[in-house]
Each structure stands twice: as structure tokens, then as C-alpha cells.
Amino acid sequence: MIRLMHVISGFDQCGAEAMLVRLLRGLDRRAFSQSVVSLTTRGVYGDQIEAMGIPLLTLGITGVAAMAASLLVLRRAIKQQQPDIVQTWLYHADLLGLMAARMAGDATVAWNVRCAGLLPGDVPHSTRLLTRLLARLSSSADAVLFNSTAGLTAHRAIGYRPRHSEVIPNGFDL
Secondary structure, three states, rough: OOEEEEEEEEOOOOOHHHHHHHHHHHHOOOOOOEEEEEEEOOOEEEEHOOOOOOOOEEEOOOHHHHHHHHHHHHHHHHHHHHHOEEEEEOHHHHHHHHHHHHOOOOOEEEEEOOOOOOOEEEOOOOHHHHHHHHHHHHHOOOEEEOOHHHHHHHHHHOOOOOOOEEEEOOOOOO
């Protein structure tokens, strides 16, 4: 059985969060053991996740000052659960998930990038700064997954150079 820990920035009602919940529902429970860590709150999806029997840990990060302590809590969770894969969702989770996983041991780290618009006006200045830092760290992740070719192209343009990348488009079971 593959132990998979998802780390996500939070659970507001947005696209990445909804896709994670769909993935949690859809993965074969005989093949995958899953857990979820939200850097912020339970948001609108917390009850659904726990109703599926999937453990949910919330770190309650509200600002930069709380990140250091939360990094240690995340590292401890990774050491305790010993996931085979830490899959991060969204930029803040990419950074903290990578750092905590590397501090905790040898889990495979896969970033999940779900954005294509990185120009001024598309995202806040702080997010653009974070993506530039992540570009420098992108070869430290074992894989970077993109939900669109446009996202892959936009991130390569700012310097993302992952060891392995894959485009997995959003999909719906019709």
C-alpha cells in the first residue's frame, strides 16, 4: 500500500481544493492510504474529508510568523506517518512541504502546480516572489505536476527546472 500525504495551503472553495477532494474520493483505498494537512483551516471541505475516513490535520497558519512553528509540526507529522509520497498543492504548501519532507526523511515530494497566469495583475506581488523562490528550488522536488500545458510553459519561463514534470489535465468522470 502506498502512503500518500497531501499538503495544501487551505480549504477555501476553489478549484485546486475541489480537485483534491475529488482525488481523495477516487483513489483506490486498497492501494493508497491517504492523509491531508491544511496549512490554514478546515475550510469548506474539512467535514467531507473526515467523513471519508481520511485524517485531516490543520496547522492554522495566519501569517509569516506562524510558518516556522508550523514547519516543525508538519515535519513531525511526516515523521510519524512516514508517507511514501508528499504531494503538495499550491505554492505555500510546495515550499513548506518540501522543507518538512526533506527534514523528516526520504519521502518522494511531488508539487502540484495549478496556475498559468504569473504576470503582474494575475497574482499578488508576494506570490510572484514566492514562485521565483520555488523556481530556484524546483529541482529539489522529485516531480512537479501541472494541470495544463500553459502552466508548464509559464513556470518554465520563470525558471522552473524540475527533475521530472508531467502535465495531468483537470478531468471529470463522465
